[in-house]
Amino acid sequence: MTTLGAYTHSVESIQGDHRHLKARLTWLHDQLASAGLTSGQTDRELAEMEAELEEHFTQEEGGGFFVAIIEAAPEASEKVQELLRQHRQFRTTFRALRKTCRWACGESGTRAGWMAAFAEFHRAFDDHECTEHELLYEALQRDVGAAD
């Protein structure tokens, strides 16, 4: 069995995570944008989202996902390093968003600034996941080719 094949379970579970996180983040963004959550609900939702993101990043970093991609496509190494750097950045950014999430329920320009920061996180996270899908697709193609 080739390397990536050995991680089929991990790859499927990460793809499932991506669908789930994408849907959850979009739902949360919509709720925040329409001021549909109370301050307490916002606190809880941001804390849950942070925990899910942390679980996802940890799984990608420790579950062999990136290792398998680099083994199948060694030239992807630099892109993987960049993805790992982005994980660190996302952790810092989301922690700050969670700690200041009451601003999302305020009325002043603080709310607009907080929403802009959340939108930027959402956009960067979507880009990140897209890059992971592209890398995974390329590595899987390579893996299938190597198995022929």
Ligand SMILES: [Fe+2]
């Ligand atoms: Fe990631």
Ligand SMILES: [Fe+2]
């Ligand atoms: Fe991911």
